[in-house]
Amino acid sequence: MVKQVPSDRRIDCLPKPGADKATCLFHKCIWDDGHYSDTTVPACYLPPDTGYIIVQKSNVSLKLQKSRDGALNPYDTDITEIGVQITNSHSLLNVRIGVEGRYEPMVPLPRACRTSEQHFVTEIPNVSELFILRIRRMTTGQLIWDTSIGGLLFADQYIQIATFLPTDKIYGFGEHVHQNLKHKFTKYATWPMFARDQPPDPENPYRNLYGVHPFYLGLEKDNNAHGVLIWNSNPQEITTGPGPHLIYRTIGGILDVTFFPGPKPEQVIQQYLEYIGRPFLPPYFALGFQFCRYGFKSLVEMKETIERIQNASIPIDVAYADIDYMERYKDFTIGKEHWSDFKRYADELHKNGMHLVLIFDPAVQNVSFIEWENYDQVQHEIQNKYPLTKGTKIMLSVVWPDWHVAFPDFLDPEPLTTEWWIEEFKLFHQMLPFDGIWIDMNEPAAFGTNEYHPFYFDDPERPARIMPLKCPLSGTASKYDNPSYETWNSYAYNFAEAHLSNKTVCMSGMTNRGTQRIYNTKNLYGLAETIATQKAQHAATGKRGVVISRLMIYSLTVFICNTRCSKAVIELYSSEKSTFVSSGHYGGHWLGDNSARWIDLRVSIIGIQEFNLFGIPYIGADICGFNGETSEELCLRWQQLGAFYPFSRNHNEKGKTSQDPSRWPDVAKATKEANLFRYYYLPYLYSLLFDVSLHGGTVVRPVFFEFTSDPETHDLGEQFMWGSAIMILPVYQEGATSVSGYLPSTIWYSLREFDYGALVKPGHSKFRAPKDELIPVFVKGGVVIPRQQPNMTTTLSRNNPFELLITVGKKFNFIKFCS
Structure with a gap:
């Protein structure tokens, strides 16, 4: 007789939408016909004996074999034998589960250990028993992880581990819009993690946004704290349940879990950052107030806006230029008609003790690109338009420029792409002496992928209806662009038409000079670009700077490309949009294209705290809101809050009324007071x-x-x-x-x-x-x-x-x- 599992301790057998009884029973799962007021309770769930049997055991390693009992993997065939390695080094505990040779993120982490008197111990059953991992704090005996809940699955494209938690006081995981600092465990909730060019929307919180941070901090019942990092860069998700329990799923790589003992919350973060890399130090000017506007029609309008702010006696340090300053949105160009005097204005800003930050989105020549794996996958109707891409495997897509763009391979193991990037910044800095770099669209983002009528077809400013990128969604080539389980990184959107490649490039694309798939490396693209941009900033200016990043793209028609905002900062400073574990070591981040709503203001307070947990302390949101029309009261209150963001910038979208604080007398007065307070305490x-x-x-x-x-x-x-x-x-x-x-x-x-x-x-x-x-x-x-x-x-x-x-x-x- 099948043992029933209480409704608050279940692991969903069929997490993909549309589960039915027949499919459930076919996979040897348990179907519950009961009707619960809580609709998040899984109707089809795994029996608790689902997992692997221990066949060999030593102090530091185990060999596991797929159990014949329990359920079948619902979306792939489980690998028969997997290994477990346990490393207890100083105060850190690391557990690796998988098969040698599978993909692991190629990110150079320090993996250093900060001294602590706290340690973890593991408890594992004997040979021939079901594998269960229990991790305890040595000093108190408190269980930190307990996988006796079952549910271990390990297939090529569907990997899962689940654990009971010692507490419901869990903080972290991102990037999402969390309504609360502490996760709620009263219902089941799934939080997908996969870099996506998706504006944050507090009314749809269960959506993946620009960055990926599979890290959480737990506060135990005795107020000791611990941290957990799951090191994986494939599409992934976390489900929290009322147990309290946690279910982690990914569709690639291995399970690599590191535990940090604290025991104080601040010590957990210090240990975590010692392991992944401590944050960069922004230049002092980057702590001043900053102003940006997408949609400046000319340099004259930009200058007049900055002067208005100054005339209101509002402290300000940094003027931004969005893609408006470029010639038809192409990187490393300056608009000839309305921006030709930009260098003189930059010199004027510097003379007055101010600084200039520019947005960039790259285009490249003679370097490595994201490519198709095989020539028969190439969209020749696009490729043959351009002499320099004809006969190549370069993957072309659409972003801001008028024609197709290519994506530089910042994951290139050879230095050529980074060297090109550095040289372009050095040359452009001679033309226009900027002080900071803002990189955008580095998820990487692309317009209209897989769509038949993308939005830009209706853009009157575009000279032609250029075709979007189409990814292989059927046949033998669809393994990566249409896997059996795409995770809620797709399902959280339009289920019928959602794919991992929507709003980005194809998962089957190749990076690392043709040796790795975007399926594995996409979440690392923004980080890799940020690292290259930090090097470029240092080379161009000779100064410590800040990089604020989101993504970059390149136009092959003129070998220059432009994208919109990214989330990273360069002293120079750079700011990044798309972030991953360790991004804070290289740049800062802004919370994305938010909206001018009170709820967006509120959740930004939570967002800046979460990114400090992730190791990115140079963080802020677009003050007064980016999308939509702000109001006087909202802008006033947001300026008062924004004075306490480490990265304090007012920014709004094209076509909306300017929201510079000098627009309303009361907002100007409140901003002046708040900024003067900020500047007073900047040394702190x-x-x-x-x-x-x-x-x-x-x-x-x-x-x-x-x-x-x-x-x-x-x-x-x-x-x-x-x-x-x-x-x-x-x-x-x-x-x-x-x-x-x-x-x-x-x-x-x-x-x-x-x-x-x-x-x-x-x-x-x-x-x-x-x-x-x-x-x-x-x-x-x-x-x-x-x-x-x-x-x-x-x-x-x-x-x-x-x-x-x-x-x-x-x-x-x-x-x-x-x-």
């Missing part, structure tokens, strides 16, 4: 970024990181800290003149001008927050914070005297410098 913010570049850790910090023993702090997603000392409570509701928040039990002082230095009672409170005052900001007692009298730019501010803010704590003799 910079010291935090400096500290994490040396030792790892967080800059924007969840409150529970500092007050872990207080359960009231464990899900305070709408407030956050700068380091260990300053607490920020943003206003995120329309029409509010106060904000509810929680101050943990310690001494707090107000930093707002109207009640500066006043003692503030800890606990749950409602704090006044009229629009004409700074949002509530408090400082903890017993700390020393550096600050500096502000000016209109960081360049001018640096001429002013420094100050030390010293706050009295419970013990007058206990004062420390805050980090």
Whole structure:
């Protein structure tokens, strides 16, 4: 008789939409005809004896054989024999499950270990028993992982492992729009992870966005914390269940899981960043306020906007140019008609102590490209249009330029692509002396893939209806573009027409000079471009910089290409759009093409905290919202919040009303006050970024990181800290003149001008927050914070005297410098 599994402890046998009883029973799974009020409960689920049997065992390795009991793999044929390797090095525990020779991400991680007194131990059954992995904290005996829930499957294109969790206080996984800082385990929820050029939408949270971060932090019942990294770059997903339990699925590679012992939350992140690479240190000017606009019609309009902001006495450091400055959206070009005087304006900005950041999307010649595997896959009706691609296997697609583009192979094992990239930046910097690099579309993104009538067919500005990229979705060549299970990275969209290649290039495409498939490496593309861009920035400017990235593309018609915004930063600085594990070592990130809505403002507060967990502390959202028309009140409140983003930039889309803060007198006043406060405390913010570049850790910090023993702090997603000392409570509701928040039990002082230095009672409170005052900001007692009298730019501010803010704590003799 089949043993039933309670509804809160199930592993879905058929996670693909449309499960039915016949298919369920065919795969030896259990069908439940019960009707639950919770529609997320799997009706078809795996029996708990599904998995592998131990056939050989030593202290550090095991050989497993597929069990004849349990269910069949629903989407592929399980590999009969797999191996397990367990490495307990210093305080880190690593578990690898799979077969030698399978793909693993080709990313050079330090894999260093930060010393800790905490350790993990493993418990594994005897030979001939079902493989179960239990991981315990040695000092307390607390179970961290317990795979006795069953469900281990390992096929070429369907791999799964599941575990009970010791807590429902789980934070991380990305990139998504999470409505709460702490994951909710009351229902089943699936979070796909696969880099996609997808604007964040809080009303559709279960969608994969620009980056991939399979890392989480868990807070145990005794308030010890641990971290878990699942090292895989293939399409993947996490399902959380009420057990509480977690199910991880991927359709390629192996299972490579590393455990970090903490035990404090900040120590977990320090250990994690020691392993993957500590964050880069942005230049000081990159901490100033920044302004961008997609849709400037000319350099004159851009100059007038920046001057308006300056005339309102709003501190500002960086002016951005989106793709408008290019000649027909081609990289490394300057528009001849409306932007010809750009170099003179750049010189003027520099003379006034300001800086210039440009967007780039590449196009290449004589380097490696993303290619088709075989000549018979090439779309000759596209390829033959261009003399330089005729007879090649270069994969062509569509982005911003008028004609087809090719995608540089930034994963090229030879240095030629990076060397070309560096040389182009060096030459262009001589034409236009920029200070930062903004890279976009590096998921990589492409327009109209697999579509018969892509949106750009209706664009009157395009000179021709060029055909989109078509990927092999049927036949023997469709293994990678139409696998049996595409994960919810596809199913979260239009199920009938969704594919992994939608909005990007074909999964069957080849990178690494023809040795690896996009199916394996797509999630690494943005990271690889960011690394190349950081090198280019250093070579072009000779300065430490910042790179902010999302993606890059290349036009073969003129060997230059342009794309839109990416999420990485270069001092120069660069900012990246598409990120992966370790991206923070090379650049910063912005949270994507958000919308001018109150809910977008609120979830950005959670987003900046999550990316600090991921090791990307130079993080921010488009202030006032990118898509749609903002309102005066929303923009005012967002400027007040944005003054506390490490990456503080106002940016909006083409065709919408300008939302520069000088547009409304009240917004200008509020922005001036907020920015002056930010500039006053920039030495402290910079010291935090400096500290994490040396030792790892967080800059924007969840409150529970500092007050872990207080359960009231464990899900305070709408407030956050700068380091260990300053607490920020943003206003995120329309029409509010106060904000509810929680101050943990310690001494707090107000930093707002109207009640500066006043003692503030800890606990749950409602704090006044009229629009004409700074949002509530408090400082903890017993700390020393550096600050500096502000000016209109960081360049001018640096001429002013420094100050030390010293706050009295419970013990007058206990004062420390805050980090």
